[in-house]
Amino acid sequence: MKARTHDLAALTALGIVVISQPVNTISLGTMLVALLANQIGGIAPDIDQPTAPLWRNLPIGGVVGRIVDKMLGGHRFVTHSLLGLGLFGVGLWWMLALLQPIVPHIDWHLVWWAFMIGMASHLVMDTFTKEGVPWLLPIPIKFGFPPIKSLRITTGKAGEFVIFCLILLLDMWYCASHYNAILSFIHEQIV
DSSP, rough: OOHHHHHHHHHHHHHHHHHHHSSOOOOHHHHHHHHHHHHHHHHGGGGGOTHHHHHTTTHHHHHHHHHHHHHHHTSSSSGGSSSHHHHHHHHHHHHHHTTTTTTTTHHHHHHHHHHHHHHHHHHHHHTTTTOOBBBBTTSSOOSSSSSGGGGGGGGGGGHHHHHHHHHHHHHHHHHTTTTTHHHHHHHHHHO
């Protein structure tokens, strides 16, 4: 899937979790850092792709991207599995533990969850593509949904656009059906 679809899916997943499991109070700083972490998590599995936007925007990104690609076993390998999800989660947990004393007013636990929700949404979304995802790595089987490969979507084609539009519709419906909860959450943050 394209980055914009992963961005929207990550934000949608985070929104659903926040509305269904509301946090009592959250600082503006935590909210902003959590949103950023969620968006980074939503594209983090593609760090194994040398043509990813991350590498294109760095001066020597192409070279670094090819090195990282080889180290991680290629695109849709370790970073697109439960093993990769766990490794990212542990690595981020340690990194955020180092930031805790430096920036104590941020709830790093919530930031960690926002990142993990974004990353998990990436894996789920890629499960709908023709390539599938090796969820159970080191078992080298790629899983996809639906199980019939010809019914899955191709990245960047009309099927992905349909999925993107369906996620937008889900967002609109979810916001409308949870309007009072969203308003209450926003009001609690302002007051």
